[in-house]
Amino acid sequence: MNTGGRPRSEEARLAVLHAVDDLLLEVGYSAMTMKSIADRAKVSRATVYRWWSTKAEVLFEASALDSVKELTIEASGDPRADLVAYLDALAVFLSRSPAGIAYRVLLTEARGDAAVAELFSSRDVLGDTSRPVLERALPGAVGDRVLASFIGPVFFWAASGRDPADLDARELVEAFLRSVRP
Amino acid sequence: MNTGGRPRSEEARLAVLHAVDDLLLEVGYSAMTMKSIADRAKVSRATVYRWWSTKAEVLFEASALDSVKELTIEASGDPRADLVAYLDALAVFLSRSPAGIAYRVLLTEARGDAAVAELFSSRDVLGDTSRPVLERALPGAVGDRVLASFIGPVFFWAASGRDPADLDARELVEAFLRSVRP
Amino acid sequence: MNTGGRPRSEEARLAVLHAVDDLLLEVGYSAMTMKSIADRAKVSRATVYRWWSTKAEVLFEASALDSVKELTIEASGDPRADLVAYLDALAVFLSRSPAGIAYRVLLTEARGDAAVAELFSSRDVLGDTSRPVLERALPGAVGDRVLASFIGPVFFWAASGRDPADLDARELVEAFLRSVRP
Amino acid sequence: MNTGGRPRSEEARLAVLHAVDDLLLEVGYSAMTMKSIADRAKVSRATVYRWWSTKAEVLFEASALDSVKELTIEASGDPRADLVAYLDALAVFLSRSPAGIAYRVLLTEARGDAAVAELFSSRDVLGDTSRPVLERALPGAVGDRVLASFIGPVFFWAASGRDPADLDARELVEAFLRSVRP
DNA sequence: GCATAATCGAGACGGTACGTCCCGTCTTCTG
DNA sequence: CAGAAGACGGGACGTACCGTCTCGATTATGC
Known part of the structure; x- marks a missing residue:
């Protein structure tokens, strides 16, 4: 069995979590979108979705x-x-x-x-x-x-x-x- | 002086307010959209916007x-x-x-x-x-x-x-x- | 039989026809709307519709x-x-x-x-x-x-x-x- | 360097161009809307706008x-x-x-x-x-x-x-x- | 070293709600 | 009646985000 593959980027994970914190304060919950999270974290949208289903989960x-x-x-x-x-x-x-x-x-x-x-x-x-x-x-x-x-x-x-x-x-x-x- | 114009429809107003009440319980606040309010109230979307700016206001x-x-x-x-x-x-x-x-x-x-x-x-x-x-x-x-x-x-x-x-x-x-x- | 009633306003008629001429040159045919005609002619929208069905007809x-x-x-x-x-x-x-x-x-x-x-x-x-x-x-x-x-x-x-x-x-x-x- | 991104769908492109041809004959230019083009082509409206600004451009x-x-x-x-x-x-x-x-x-x-x-x-x-x-x-x-x-x-x-x-x-x-x- | 495999970015895809504008109709009041 | 005012239901506008997808590029593992 091959357990290979590129490992998850811890950098990306933290960037997302920080972006969510920031955006919550800056624009509020409803104005915070998955897109704005990804953009702020300088991460692709797919990467956010790969690890969290909803913005509630990230938050x-x-x-x-x-x-x-x-x-x-x-x-x-x-x-x-x-x-x-x-x-x-x-x-x-x-x-x-x-x-x-x-x-x-x-x-x-x-x-x-x-x-x-x-x-x-x-x-x-x-x-x-x-x-x-x-x-x-x-x-x-x-x-x-x-x-x-x-x-x-x-x-x-x-x-x-x-x-x-x-x-x-x-x-x-x-x-x-x-x-x-x- | 002309004070004319068709008067506001009280029927439409109440239909919207009731629709909002219903939707809040059924789908929750974030899933409740201006469109779903208008549809539920059987009222045009423009009529909702004419009297309320946001769903928060209607609510x-x-x-x-x-x-x-x-x-x-x-x-x-x-x-x-x-x-x-x-x-x-x-x-x-x-x-x-x-x-x-x-x-x-x-x-x-x-x-x-x-x-x-x-x-x-x-x-x-x-x-x-x-x-x-x-x-x-x-x-x-x-x-x-x-x-x-x-x-x-x-x-x-x-x-x-x-x-x-x-x-x-x-x-x-x-x-x-x-x-x-x- | 009642032949009474307010007579058609020749003033309104001409205002509409001139408005259409002006708008055709200024904004073109497709950007010219029944509303813009009425506004430009300082006439109510209903008055335009009372006498012409479409903007093509007015034109x-x-x-x-x-x-x-x-x-x-x-x-x-x-x-x-x-x-x-x-x-x-x-x-x-x-x-x-x-x-x-x-x-x-x-x-x-x-x-x-x-x-x-x-x-x-x-x-x-x-x-x-x-x-x-x-x-x-x-x-x-x-x-x-x-x-x-x-x-x-x-x-x-x-x-x-x-x-x-x-x-x-x-x-x-x-x-x-x-x-x-x- | 990353030149990535999903490639444009040639299928969608052709579907739009054909839809425009069809609609022009069937309903004429002014009755042809960006929405009707998208619907006829079975393509999302955003996809049409992504590649063409106006219906004139598509046409x-x-x-x-x-x-x-x-x-x-x-x-x-x-x-x-x-x-x-x-x-x-x-x-x-x-x-x-x-x-x-x-x-x-x-x-x-x-x-x-x-x-x-x-x-x-x-x-x-x-x-x-x-x-x-x-x-x-x-x-x-x-x-x-x-x-x-x-x-x-x-x-x-x-x-x-x-x-x-x-x-x-x-x-x-x-x-x-x-x-x-x- | 070289295949395998999962991640990452970029960005197109079909879809849906946004808020605005205009449609043509209506209802009311004024002249 | 005509006309002004303006609300009504409806629907297209162009934009933004949704969540999914298809790419090429990258970075690990295990043979």
Whole structure:
């Protein structure tokens, strides 16, 4: 058996992923086309299609790694400070980071596009990154409801286009903690 | 003076708005095209363009009226019950109602499309409808932060595709009230 | 029986006919639209359609009168000079006059458009105007073949875009006369 | 160096040229649209536009080769017979042949459309094909005036919709020769 | 070193939506 | 009634992108 053939160009792969990041910020999701991605990456259109079926897929791969990286909070020893740090990171992520913008866009796309929904089924970025932080502060009490109460306010703030700088994460965490501990 | 001209067809207007509602649910926002709207509404494409510039605009008009209607909670005399009713209505709105789906999609579209962002600047549906209900329960204390804490959890729940039936609005309201009243 | 009603506006009629003449020269036949005619004539589109079915019809009416006028040669007493005068008039008509341009365009349109062909069946402008002049020079000898020999060279000259000033009508008439009188 | 790219489809090219020929006869020039050409040729509209800017350009290419072919008269040894043969061919060409119809239509279109006029500047089909035949009969005497006298009558005959069968080419040639040789 | 094989670029292909323009018809108001 | 205004359904315009394809050129592997 011949396992030969020219190997995939890592250079091309990275060029595409970076192009997608750039274009998302510059022109937005709907104005970003497979053609504009290929042109920006200086790669042929066929090369993009060879490795990704849709722009949602490219975008997902482009943001997946960054998402976890940007939302991972090291344990500082002070669980309450970690919660504040997480919300701060989340606010910036959802409002400013290409990966976070991509996350919001793809989440919206997921409704009405089963292929995109499928991408999310394998990985719950916000849940996976927030749960450890929450567990440190509230051991054993972290269900979906509590998680939504923690993340929701910041998520809504970012989604509705408000400035993350106007958020007071410390105040939000205190309110959150009051809400779970009567 | 001649004020002439054939009057606008109300029939055509409504057909378009209904077509948009239908298509949003059936095929989703990005697969919905101006052509498919016109075809579904049995209206010429030019007629759609005559009155709306983009599909975002049609969608906004189609959902604006319904949005307020679906989120308006009559004062029952029990402010706490009204909060519960609002969150229930909000969960259904964001997860199931065409108007609510449209709201989420347009909000995402607003980032990176100034024209869509402009549409929202004139009308803050969630704020306008929730603020009166909150004011009845917490007179004088309703800033943006409090509003985000109230709405956020449900918004996140719906945005991440979770079932609104699994939400316990009563519990959410109690947690919310604990968070604001130390 | 009611014979009342507002009478047709002669002003509008003339405005349309002049607009057609102007547009034919300025933008050519195919770029001339019913809308541009109406706009140029400062007349409503419906008014144009009320009196003419197609732009070919307007053009025909606009050029019919002028055509005969421009090609009618008074008998000078010298039949040969009249032939020269006719060819000179014909060259200018076909190359420069709006009516003549219209004539050539409509003649081409006639092939493949029965409605336009119909317009010509009632009136043979070139035949009607040239025949009397020819009869004066060659009594009794004017068949279609002779007429074609007389008109043809100038017609071809104009049709192929050559300058009418480069034509020597006197020489053409002499050649023509040599050709018919052995 | 990469000179790559999928090669042009000769099949598509011919399908378009034939479609144009067919449509010209069936529906005429103005009713022939770029869309109808593409549909008839079973080719995408973009493919037509990729290679030709306007329907005039397609039509020109479709008729150019045939035009010369249909109007080329082999020297028979009898110059006078060759002139008759040319006029016969010309009459059929202008009245019946798709290429000839196209020639007449484009010539009319050339007035008022500089792009079409440009097409003709590179190639004078009637002049190029008739001049050699004329030179054999009248060596050294073939100017534009003589050429117009030779071609004009047949051109007018065809342009005004008369039947080419009613033309007597032999008689026309004799008249022509009388006109040039006193 | 030389076939094999997969990648890469370039760019044509059939297709579809875009937003615009004009078609010819209509509906309403004004003169 | 005529005429102006202008909306209507329809359809072609020329452009852009879709996803697929067919090339020649390149870069690995394995004989």
